[in-house]
Amino acid sequence: xxxxxxxxxxxxxxxxxxxxxxxxxxxxxxxxxxxxxxxxxxxxxxxxxxxxxxxxxxxxxxxxxxxxxxxxxxxxxxxxxxxxxxxxxxxxxxxxxxxxxxxxxxxxxxxxxxxxxxxxxxxxxxxxxxxxxxxxxxxxxxxxxxxxxxxxxxxxxxxxxxxxxxxxxxxxxxxxxxxxxxxxxxxxxxxxxxxxxxxxxxxxxxxxxxxxxxxxxxxxxxxxxxxxxxxxxxxxxxxxxxxxxxxxxxxxxxxxxxxxxxxxxxxxxxxxxxxxxxxxxxxxxxxxxxxxxxxxxxxxxxxxxxxxxxxxxxxxxxxxxxxxxxxxxxxxxxxxxxxxxxxxxxxxxxxxxxxxxxxxxxxxxxxxxxxxxx
Numbered sequence: 001x002x003x004x005x006x007x008x009x010x011x012x013x014x015x016x017x018x019x020x021x022x023x024x025x026x027x028x029x030x031x032x033x034x035x036x037x038x039x040x041x042x043x044x045x046x047x048x049x050x051x052x053x054x055x056x057x058x059x060x061x062x063x064x065x066x067x068x069x070x071x072x073x074x075x076x077x078x079x080x081x082x083x084x085x086x087x088x089x090x091x092x093x094x095x096x097x098x099x100x101x102x103x104x105x106x107x108x109x110x111x112x113x114x115x116x117x118x119x120x121x122x123x124x125x126x127x128x129x130x131x132x133x134x135x136x137x138x139x140x141x142x143x144x145x146x147x148x149x150x151x152x153x154x155x156x157x158x159x160x161x162x163x164x165x166x167x168x169x170x171x172x173x174x175x176x177x178x179x180x181x182x183x184x185x186x187x188x189x190x191x192x193x194x195x196x197x198x199x200x201x202x203x204x205x206x207x208x209x210x211x212x213x214x215x216x217x218x219x220x221x222x223x224x225x226x227x228x229x230x231x232x233x234x235x236x237x238x239x240x241x242x243x244x245x246x247x248x249x250x251x252x253x254x255x256x257x258x259x260x261x262x263x264x265x266x267x268x269x270x271x272x273x274x275x276x277x278x279x280x281x282x283x284x285x286x287x288x289x290x291x292x293x294x295x296x297x298x299x300x301x302x303x304x305x306x307x308x309x310x311x312x313x314x315x316x317x318x319x320x321x322x323x324x325x326x327x328x329x330x331x332x333x334x335x336x337x338x339x340x341x342x343x344x345x346x347x348x349x350x351x352x353x354x355x356x357x358x359x360x361x362x363x364x365x366x367x368x369x370x371x372x373x374x
Contacts (some may be wrong), residue, residue, distance in 0.1 A: 018116065044270070046068060054163060058328050068266055075100075129163055173297070175328065176222075190285050209225060228264055229275060234324065243314040246307055247311065248313065264276040264349070
């Protein structure tokens with residue numbers, strides 16, 4: 001062990017001991033080189049994979065399906081909108097890609113099992129499972145009905161649990177490393193107003209993902225478990241939402257393209273990653289919310305409500321996708337504001353060494369420029 005590693009280990013031990021009063025003998029059993037961001041699991045290139053994607057008929061799922069197929073992956077596409085899935089499979093097959101669809105409601109365990117069965121029947125296996133399907137409700141916590149809340153959790157939380165269990169069981173049975181990728185949210189790291197039913201469902205997804213990851217690592221099960229933390233993404237999410245407001249739900253401000261999330265998902269399919277944040281806003285909200293919770297409360301109370309609806313009539317409740325399929329084959333939504341072309345934060349995650357050199361180089365240039373001004 002080098003002097004730098006030894007120093008790092010000592011500092012780590014001191015912090016843990018100070019915070020938790022742990023017996024030093026416990027830490028002595030953990031090697032410093034084992035404490036890293038990722039597990040040493042070897043995953044196939046995307047072009048050689050069979051990838052299952054839930055919520056594939058629109059938004060992030062649709063973008064991920066198209067990009068994965070273009071890269072050469074065989075894709076298994078699941079959603080409730082069968083017409084959209086048929087159109088998507090036809091589109092991909094016309095371009096020479098391999099794809100199959102499954103009409104499925106991820107809130108039903110038997111439907112999720114059917115997705116896995118279809119993948120195995122069609123392609124003999126799957127290598128990556130992406131739990132992406134999700135719904136939302138725009139409405140205050142005390143106004144949203146319990147039935148609507150339960151339905152949202154069926155999709156957002158239980159759908160992830162069912163998918164995770166099916167995927168892990170498959171990887172264990174095959175004895176081959178695989179990737180499980182769960183799509184969370186910036187509101188899974190920090191609560192919010194108005195989407196106060198959606199946020200706790202994503203908190204649950206985050207907690208499930210972290211707990212499952214630890215159990216699999218403890219039992220040495222070779223599954224890479226990644227949690228995706230999207231910021232505000234320009235998808236039809238707002239048009240599909242169940243709204244309790246007179247005005248139409250939207251994202252206002254800076255929004256990121258669904259392709260940025262797809263890029264992160266497909267990177268995680270090849271490279272074991274613990275977390276990937278889509279956009280600096282997602283990472284910043286977590287950091288500020290953790291370190292300055294009271295200030296974050298006040299800022300969100302003051303500025304967030306008006307960024308979540310537009311000055312036009314809201315869709316009717318029966319038009320939402322909470323209890324039935326929403327319209328499909330649209331990647332983008334009707335959101336308002338600065339629509340980014342990509343996420344620098346995702347690029348930085350993919351190329352940390354290059355990013356580090358760029359940061360150092362820019363810092364050096366700034367230092368030289370400052371010196372010349374003096």
